[in-house]
Amino acid sequence: MPIPFDVLAEPQRRRILDLLLERPRLVGELTAELGLSQPGTSKHLRVLREAGLVRVRQDAQRRWYELRPEPLAELDAWLAHYRHLWSASFDRLERHLDQLKDDPS
Amino acid sequence: MPIPFDVLAEPQRRRILDLLLERPRLVGELTAELGLSQPGTSKHLRVLREAGLVRVRQDAQRRWYELRPEPLAELDAWLAHYRHLWSASFDRLERHLDQLKDDPS
DNA sequence: CAGTTATATAACCGAGGAGGTATTTTCGAG
């Protein structure tokens, strides 16, 4: 699954992710918070779903949307190539990470 | 300066960043590598420049473009809100970071 | 100064995407 840069480029979709970071929500709740039409919200949710950024749990007519962070983890991995440019302690940090992996005490 | 999600959403612009990660380049070099027209490349470079992702150093008629990682650092900070969702050792890692900041031995 | 190289800007075109309204589907309640 490619990193969904284009999906994240849309401000309303990022607002949805922020809201879902707190807790799962129904389409109706998101619609109210975003100030969009219900179909507009559903369309964004479909895009997010197809990008793997959210998943749905059905409950009668209601759909609970919740976060799926995997694609964001991939974005994080992409950023890693650039991280040494601003993180002074990056190399030292990496060594610590490896250490933790070998000895997760 | 807001995080330039929309600027990063464009694949050719990400390729430019990847190329500039290796070393600064001239517009002509980038044009050749991307397989775009020269004006097309210049247009992407303008967008990257206005987003603060690259800066130019003039040298006679030539312009050397180089990376400016600050906006990517801001993206990294945004991602941090979500990082605990996939990084199991995230909290432990954070403690290590703080430790390093206090005692950069 | 004339010519050439390197890059930027202008003007245009076509595709895609975000938004809306109208409609359909799904499911529970009575």
Place this chain on the structure above:
DNA sequence: CTCGAAAATACCTCCTCGGTTATATAACTG
């Protein structure tokens, strides 16, 4: 089995944006 609630889909419009070609600007070269 009808009604109402919740969400999805269809369809349309408008605007943005990436790409192109043509042209302008700037600076070195002889």
